[in-house]
Amino acid sequence: MRSFLLSILMIAVVMAGCVESKDSRGGASAGARHSEATGLDALFSHPSPDSIPGGQRGEQIRLGYEMVVHTQEFAAAYVGNRLTCANCHLDAGLDPNSASFVGLSRVYPEYRARAGKVLTLADRINECVERGLNGKPIPPDSHKLQAIVAYIEWLSKDVPPGSRMAWRGIPSLPSAKPPDGLNGAKVFTARCAFCHGADGQGTMAAPPVWGAQSYGIGSEMARVPVAASFIKSNMPRTRGWALSDQDAYDVAAYINAQPRPDFAGRAGDWPKGGKPADARY
Ligand code: HEC
Ligand code: HEC
Structure with missing residues (x-):
């Protein structure tokens, strides 16, 4: 069973690798965040393993x-x-x-x-x-x-x-209205629990999205607009861009409201300012 799931995922990963374009959510805002890069746009490509x-x-x-x-x-x-x-x-x-x-x-x-x-x-x-x-x-x-x-x-x-590099990073997905956790829970049950488990702790098919075994609050994934953007373009795995922006935002808010590891060094973050408004702490 495990190897069957893995082989499906491998095929999916290979297919996902062929999709190299972004929709309107992508490029410009990602580039603007890292505004010091002023040169010409590079096209996304990666070297072939033969060139190792x-x-x-x-x-x-x-x-x-x-x-x-x-x-x-x-x-x-x-x-x-x-x-x-x-x-x-x-x-x-x-x-x-x-x-x-x-x-x-x-x-x-x-x-x-x-x-x-x-x-x-x-x-x-x-x-x-x-x-x-x-x-x-x-x-x-x-x-x-x-x-x-x-x-x-x-x-x-x-x-x-x-x-x-227009593809750089995960741009924040803007939201038109405040996240709706109730809708987020519904989206999770309908679209995510199958792989990530109803309790978010992961299954053989997918890693945990909350709890002690998941990412900590110090990760950029713990910021709702970042998780929303990642989810929008990639989740359900191999079915990216299937959720509406609002559903992606709501489900991101739902999973990020669940317990997850603390980050001991958080008091030292943004020592000179520049903290994003959506930071978790
Ligand atoms: C829980 C999800 C998660 C895991 C696990 C994770 N990362 Fe990240 N990583 C992120 C996110 C989110 C960003 C921020 C992207 C951005 O800047 O928009 C990031 C950023 C980065 C960056 C900087 C990207 C940039 O554009 O400057 C590097 C390098 C990186 N990760 C490497 C790693 C490596 C290597 C590992 C494993 C040892 C790892 N990450 C594990 C989520 C993760
Ligand atoms: C078909 C199975 C599947 C479905 C359905 C699915 N995911 Fe995932 N998800 C994965 C897999 C597999 C990974 C890890 C990707 C990899 O390693 O290639 C992942 C990774 C993630 C991650 C980053 C890693 C982590 O565990 O924190 C988040 C966040 C996430 N999924 C959220 C969601 C959300 C929210 C939904 C519902 C909208 C969803 N996923 C639906 C399979 C799935």
Whole structure:
């Protein structure tokens, strides 16, 4: 049963990888958020696995891929929940609608308001380890952290430096009216519970969306407009863009109102201001 579900998902992932356009929700706002990128628009593409070099560098890139996809096995010592990187960065970071990794080596190091300082790519990865994966940072000199960086560097190799990457990040989905949690609960039961479980704790087919094994309140996924946008374009898995904006918003508000791990370092966030109005704390 498990391998059957997995093979369906694999096919779905491959199909999802072929869809490279965004609708109106995409590009412009994502680019505007990262407004320092002023160059020409880059087209979304990712290198083919044949272009992974041989030798140690190739092994490092492959290890980085494993870390992203099989995070539970390859980063067990650092992860504090049941998620993998690829559960949110779909298709191992190749999906242009879920905070793709393509091109990121071209933009880091970068100033981030939440941290109040310039972060390297490795620092930004560790933010997700601590918040998205509710874990402990991977030591900066660890070959495992360097492997993820190497994987992202390889994915970024065809993006010209300085180009504008319209696919970057997950733009906030605007909402016309305040979220309606009751409608959110209905949408969850009708469209999500089949895979994520009626109790949100995940099933063999999908990871948890709330509870101790899910993402923490310090993750950007805990912001309703970000989760709404991710859900709109990607959920139900392989049936992205099927929900109305309002349903995506309501179900995001519903799942984000459920209990999830706290983030111990939250008092240190946005030390110099710039906190988004929808921040969870
Ligand atoms: C719970 C979901 C979740 C998990 C798990 C997760 N991330 Fe993220 N990640 C996000 C979200 C949401 C963002 C913010 C995207 C944005 O900036 O709009 C993000 C941002 C990032 C960024 C910066 C993207 C950019 O455009 O600057 C990197 C790099 C990253 N994650 C790497 C990782 C890695 C590597 C892992 C696993 C070790 C991981 N993430 C696990 C949700 C997650
Ligand atoms: C067909 C099964 C399926 C359905 C239905 C589905 N999902 Fe998912 N969902 C997945 C899978 C599988 C992943 C992980 C993606 C991956 O690893 O490729 C995921 C990931 C997620 C994530 C990010 C990771 C996490 O667990 O936090 C969120 C949030 C999410 N789904 C919300 C929803 C919402 C809300 C709905 C209903 C509108 C929904 N999903 C419907 C299968 C599904």
